[in-house]
Amino acid sequence: QDTHKYSGIVEDCCCDYETVDHLNEEVLYPSLQELVKTPFYRYFKVKLWCDCPFWPDDGMCRLRDCSVCECPESEFPESFKKPHHGLSSDDLVCQEGKPEAAVDRTLDSKAFRGWTETDNPWTNDDETDNAEMTYVNLQLNPERYTGYTGPSARRIWDAIYAENCPKYPSEELCQEERILYKLISGLHSSITVHLAADYLLDEATNSWGQNLPLLYDRVLRYPDRVRNLYFTYLFVLRAVTKATDYLEHAEYDTGNPIEDLKTKSLIKQLLYNPKLQAACPLPFDEAKLWKGQSGPELKQKIQKQFRNISALMDCVGCEKCRLWGKLQVLGLGTALKILFSVDGQANLGQTLQLQRNEVIALLNLLNRLSESVKFVHKMGPSAESIMGGQ
Ligand code: FAD
Numbered sequence: 001q002d003t004h005k006y007s008g009i010v011e012d013c014c015c016d017y018e019t020v021d022h023l024n025e026e027v028l029y030p031s032l033q034e035l036v037k038t039p040f041y042r043y044f045k046v047k048l049w050c051d052c053p054f055w056p057d058d059g060m061c062r063l064r065d066c067s068v069c070e071c072p073e074s075e076f077p078e079s080f081k082k083p084h085h086g087l088s089s090d091d092l093v094c095q096e097g098k099p100e101a102a103v104d105r106t107l108d109s110k111a112f113r114g115w116t117e118t119d120n121p122w123t124n125d126d127e128t129d130n131a132e133m134t135y136v137n138l139q140l141n142p143e144r145y146t147g148y149t150g151p152s153a154r155r156i157w158d159a160i161y162a163e164n165c166p167k168y169p170s171e172e173l174c175q176e177e178r179i180l181y182k183l184i185s186g187l188h189s190s191i192t193v194h195l196a197a198d199y200l201l202d203e204a205t206n207s208w209g210q211n212l213p214l215l216y217d218r219v220l221r222y223p224d225r226v227r228n229l230y231f232t233y234l235f236v237l238r239a240v241t242k243a244t245d246y247l248e249h250a251e252y253d254t255g256n257p258i259e260d261l262k263t264k265s266l267i268k269q270l271l272y273n274p275k276l277q278a279a280c281p282l283p284f285d286e287a288k289l290w291k292g293q294s295g296p297e298l299k300q301k302i303q304k305q306f307r308n309i310s311a312l313m314d315c316v317g318c319e320k321c322r323l324w325g326k327l328q329v330l331g332l333g334t335a336l337k338i339l340f341s342v343d344g345q346a347n348l349g350q351t352l353q354l355q356r357n358e359v360i361a362l363l364n365l366l367n368r369l370s371e372s373v374k375f376v377h378k379m380g381p382s383a384e385s386i387m388g389g390q
Contacts, residue, residue: 005384011227012179013234015280020230021377023279024370028237031270032367038263039254041364042139045357046326052315054159120358121303121341123333124311138327138364141320143191144198145211148318156316160184160309176289179235180302183332184309186232186369189225191324192218193372197379212379216387220380229376232332233369238284239335240366244271246352250359286339299340306333324368331365334358 006017015023035041161184196218199211219225240247248271252263270276290299310329316322338352 006223006226006230010230010234012175012182013231013284014282015234017230019279020234020373023276024233024373025377027273027275028270028366029370029374031266031273032363032370035263035266035270036364036367037139038266039256039259040252040263041360042137043135044138044323044327044360044364045135046323048134048136048319048322050314050317050319050322053311054315055155120333120337120355122306122310122336123330124307136323141323142198143194143320143324143368144208145195145200146318146320147200148316148321152317153321156312157188159312159315174298176298176302179289180305182228182231183235185225186228186230186235187328187332189219189229190232190369190372191328193229193375194368197371197375210379212383212386215376215379216383219376220383221387226376226380229369229372233366233373234280234283235339236331236335236362236366236369237280238282238286239338240362241271241276241283242286243338243352243354243362246354247271247359250354284339290340303336306336327361328365328368330358331361331363334362335365338362 009016010020161181193215196211196215198208199214201207201209201211219229247267248264252260252267254260290296310333313322313325313329316325334354337354337358
């Protein structure tokens with residue numbers, strides 16, 4: 001049974017919705033879920049310190065050494081700090097006061113060996129000062145509802161859409177600008193899907209679960225937002241498959257040989273899956289873009305816009321949202337770098353240079369998008385039937 005109403009080819013891509021759902025659930029989702037648990041992929045290096053370049057501190061930011069799952073008092077439900085029913089305490093307890101989850105600088109000499117510090121023209125790389133960086137165990141900080149809402153959150157999204165895509169959906173936008181818009185909108189959909197999938201239903205009892213009305217109201221009701229989610233998923237998948245050679249031969253040493261072997265084997269399982277190659281060999285065709293005389297100029301303009309979006313992540317007033325915002329925007333920036341900063345597929349292996357953090361962000365982003373696509377596909381019909389009549 002086709003469980004949602006989308007059919008045909010995902011706009012600007014090369015595969016259809018049904019194939020994407022099938023591939024995602026059969027092949028990609030299971031591998032990615034395993035991959036992001038490996039030591040290599042679960043630690044993300046990030047500057048969580050709020051350092052907004054666009055407007056003064058709005059009082060939402062926390063000190064840099066506060067727990068990553070702690071948001072401003074005004075926005076963060078008290079009950080978040082209590083253990084989560086039904087899950088192991090590791091899943092919920094804040095990093096604060098939890099030595100094994102706190103900043104772990106010892107990883108630096110292990111997991112980062114063999115990785116370059118190359119700049120990414122698509123992102124705002126202000127994060128070279130190691131003293132300001134912390135490591136976060138992503139497994140202990142799942143992306144979910146945090147209570148971050150109101151003017152602070154709205155201002156970020158408004159700035160992203162208004163400053164970077166002022167004209168959409170006007171016809172005037174060229175294909176490249178439309179693609180940037182779709183990537184942002186798809187990421188926005190995915191963030192909303194995650195908060196709908198893991199929502200604080202009752203503060204008093206600290207009960208968590210799905211919020212299907214929210215899923216419907218903020219995503220499903222707008223078919224474009226669903227389409228943009230699928231588009232973003234395929235775009236990032238294409239970047240991952242284009243970087244196959246690089247990812248296969250990258251240095252995954254974290255000092256744990258058994259786990260590191262598993263990481264390598266999961267990467268191969270993901271990249272060389274015959275079902276993926278048969279059903280959707282080219283998820284997105286990047287060769288169509290930046291054609292014509294204005295191509296290079298346009299690329300510079302869009303790179304600048306994306307760097308602004310990347311810089312805006314420092315203004316996100318909830319630490320955990322900032323963590324996932326930064327990770328996912330870095331992941332998108334890495335996808336853009338893989339697809340557009342290196343000319344021609346033939347010499348990609350020689351010319352592509354990625355930072356360790358970029359690879360972690362890229363694969364974790366793909367996993368987030370994969371989860372969102374799966375949730376929309378599985379729960380979409382129930383949400384539509386609950387809310388459809390309204
Ligand atoms: P918002 O989601 O804030 O949307 C603002 C406006 O943007 C909407 O009114 C609509 O006009 C438009 N819009 C909405 N979705 C789309 C779309 N897909 N495509 C195009 N336009 C759209 N909250 C959490 O609980 N957990 C998190 O992890 C989290 N992470 C965040 C990360 C970032 C980077 C940001 C900026 C915010 C994050 N938030 C998070 C807050 C969350 O995204 C919402 O802003 C918040 O829930 C308030 O939602 P809202 O209904 O006001 O609409």
